[in-house]
Every structure is written in structure tokens, then in C-alpha cells.
Amino acid sequence: MSLIDTMNDVDARHLTKGVVISVSGVTKHFDSGTQAIAGVDLDVAQGDFVALVGPSGCGKSTLLRMAAGLERPTEGSVALGTDSVGFIFQEPTLLPWRSVRANVELSAELARLPKAQRRSRAQRAIDAVGLGGFESQLPRMLSGGMKMRTSLARTLTSEPEVMLLDEPFGALDEMTRLDMQTELQRLYAERRFTAMFITHSVSEAVFLANRVIVMSPRPGRITADIRVEFPYPRDPDLRYDPRFTAHVAEISETLRGAR
Ligand SMILES: Nc1ncnc2c1ncn2[C@@H]1O[C@H](COP(=O)(O)OP(=O)(O)OP(=O)(O)O)[C@@H](O)[C@H]1O
Numbered sequence: 529m530s531l532i533d534t535m536n537d538v539d540a541r542h543l544t545k546g547v548v549i550s551v552s553g554v555t556k557h558f559d560s561g562t563q564a565i566a567g568v569d570l571d572v573a574q575g576d577f578v579a580l581v582g583p584s585g586c587g588k589s590t591l592l593r594m595a596a597g598l599e600r601p602t603e604g605s606v607a608l609g610t611d612s613v614g615f616i617f618q619e620p621t622l623l624p625w626r627s628v629r630a631n632v633e634l635s636a637e638l639a640r641l642p643k644a645q646r647r648s649r650a651q652r653a654i655d656a657v658g659l660g661g662f663e664s665q666l667p668r669m670l671s672g673g674m675k676m677r678t679s680l681a682r683t684l685t686s687e688p689e690v691m692l693l694d695e696p697f698g699a700l701d702e703m704t705r706l707d708m709q710t711e712l713q714r715l716y717a718e719r720r721f722t723a724m725f726i727t728h729s730v731s732e733a734v735f736l737a738n739r740v741i742v743m744s745p746r747p748g749r750i751t752a753d754i755r756v757e758f759p760y761p762r763d764p765d766l767r768y769d770p771r772f773t774a775h776v777a778e779i780s781e782t783l784r785g786a787r
Contacts, residue, residue: 543609547571548690548722549595553604555747556590564590566747568604574689577716577723579733581783582743588726591748592692595724614688614721616696620679622667628654628678629663635686646685653681656715673704677711684715693725697732709735710764717760730783734775735767742782752782 543550549572556565564587572578580588593599594606596615614635622631632654636646654660657677667675676696683691697705713736716723727733733740734756742752756775758766766772 543607544571546573548574548576548609549724550607550609551591551595551604552606554591554594554601554606555603556587556594556599557602563747565594565601566749568748568750570741570750572722572724574609574722575720576739577713577725577737578739578741579725579727579737580741580743581727581730581733581779582748583745583783584728585746586743587746587748588743589694592694592724592726596692608690610689612687612689614683614686614691616679616683616691616693618695618698620667620675622675622678622682624667627664627666628659628670628681631667631678632681632685635682639686649685649687650681653684656684656718657681657711671704672700673708676700676704676708680708680712680715684719687719689721691721691723691725693723695726695728698728705732706764710762712736714761717762730776730779731767731772734772734779735762740775740779742779751785752779754779754782 549570551568551570554565554568555563557563568591580591582588590599594601595608596613597608623634626634629650632650633646636649641649654663657680659674659677659681662670662674667678670678697708700708709732725736738756740754740756741750742754743749744751754775758772
């Protein structure tokens with residue numbers, strides 16, 4: 529049982545086989561009086577890439593934060609079947625005085641891995657995100673996309689079974705964002721972690737996920753759960769495929785209907 533399950537008073541041994549994140553009958557009221565979430569049930573299977581889309585303020589981040597154990601549900605339960613979890617937020621939050629390599633090694637340092645293993649894992653992650661050659665640069669010398677790559681590499685270094693990503697590419701320019709989407713799904717194709725990914729972009733959701741969850745306006749409920757069956761790794765040109773645009777249209781329509 530992980531620390532997070534302990535915090536949520538849920539025993540992970542009660543999870544259905546193959547389910548890594550289980551949200552059951554969850555409602556969330558904040559002390560301010562805001563009700564963020566209403567009656568959400570969601571099981572995420574091991575190896576699923578789930579994208580959450582919904583109008584601003586519908587409780588997507590709250591749901592993700594509950595999965596991370598950072599918030600408790602008011603009613604219902606949230607269980608996580610592992611304590612091997614990586615987070616990525618919109619802001620890369622790098623330590624400004626540390627080089628790319630030292631930032632990427634941080635998660636392995638915190639996990640107290642021996643130095644040689646730290647080095648080799650960090651280098652593998654740096655190469656995987658295309659930052660080879662930039663190891664000794666400081667964050668202030670990096671573009672927004674490179675900072676996000678560094679943040680992604682830092683998370684990959686701890687080889688998490690579950691990745692929780694809250695609009696990680698929201699602040700990037702369009703071209704960098706498309707590149708990062710391609711990189712992330714390539715890494716997913718190789719490593720098959722379980723992912724929960726928040727985005728405002730329907731096309732980003734369809735390109736990355738094998739399952740798109742659509743939420744209603746606050747208090748957020750699940751209004752649709754749509755399977756996206758394209759095999760991984762996905763080619764950037766998939767975005768021009770009529771089946772891809774049909775998915776985007778269907779989800780956009782559901783979002784409009786949910787307002
Ligand atoms: N700690 C908190 N205290 C009080 N209210 C909160 C807190 N965190 C979030 N909220 C409120 O709960 C609602 C849901 O917020 P949340 O950030 O989960 O939505 P979201 O769907 O992620 O929004 P966005 O897409 O704009 O990022 C909002 O009305 C927000 O103001």
C-alpha cells in the first residue's frame with residue numbers, strides 16, 4: 529500500500545486487477561464553498577494513457593491532485609496502486625543554479641540511487657528527450673521547450689509507473705508543443721507507463737491518449753469516455769487522417785453539448 533493510499537484511507541489491495549488509479553463516487557467541496565467535482569467514477573488501467581478535457585474550472589486539476597494524494601475527496605475514494613509516480617506541471621520548476629544534468633539527476637538523488645546509476649539513468653533520459661549536448665547548460669540559457677524537456681527527463685529518470693501531467697505543454701508555442709506531443713507519445717510507446725494528462729487542446733488529447741475523458745462545467749462530472757484506437761508510436765501526420773479529425777469533431781461536439 530502506498531503512502532498516497534494511506535492518506536486517502538483506501539487500501540490499494542482492493543483495487544480491481546489491472547487498475548492503477550481508481551476514483552469512486554468522488555465529490556469535492558472546498559472550504560470556500562466551491563464544489564469542484566460531483567460524483568466522479570473513473571478506473572484507469574495499467575498502461576492506459578487517459579486525457580482529461582473540460583471547460584476551465586471544471587475540476588480537472590482537482591481530480592489529478594486527488595489522484596496524487598495532494599487533496600482528499602469530500603466523499604468517495606481515490607486509490608493509487610503504486611507509489612512510483614511522476615508529476616509534470618505547466619511550469620517546469622527547475623532549480624536555476626543547477627545544470628540540465630544536475631536538475632535531471634535530482635529525482636534519482638532524492639530516491640537515493642547510487643551515483644553511477646543516477647548518472648546513467650539521467651543520461652538515458654536526457655538522450656530520450658533530445659537534450660544530448662546541453663547537459664551543462666543552466667536553465668536560464670534554455671528555451672521554454674528545452675526547459676520542459678529537462679523537466680520531462682527529470683521525471684523519466686525515476687522511471688515512474690504512473691505519470692500525472694497537468695497541462696504540461698500549455699505554455700509552449702505551437703511548433704514546440706507539437707514536437708513535445710510527438711516525443712511524449714514515443715516515450716509512452718517505449719515505456720508504457722500509465723498516464724493521466726490534462727489539456728485544453730482536443731487535438732492534443734486525441735494525438736496522445738488511448739482514452740479521452742470529457743468533463744462537464746463545474747461541478748465536474750464525466751460526460752463522455754471515448755476510446756482512441758490508433759496504435760503507438762503515432763506518426764505526426766496522423767493529425768491529417770480523416771479518422772483523427774472525426775475524433776476531434778466528436779469530442780469537441782461533446783464538449784459543446786456539456787456546457
Ligand atoms: N484550494 C482551493 N480552494 C478553493 N477553491 C479551489 C481550490 N482549488 C481549486 N478551487 C476551485 O475549484 C474549481 C476547480 O478548479 P480546478 O483547478 O480543479 O479546475 P480546472 O478544470 O483544472 O481548471 P483550468 O482548466 O482552468 O485549469 C475552481 O472553481 C477553482 O477556483
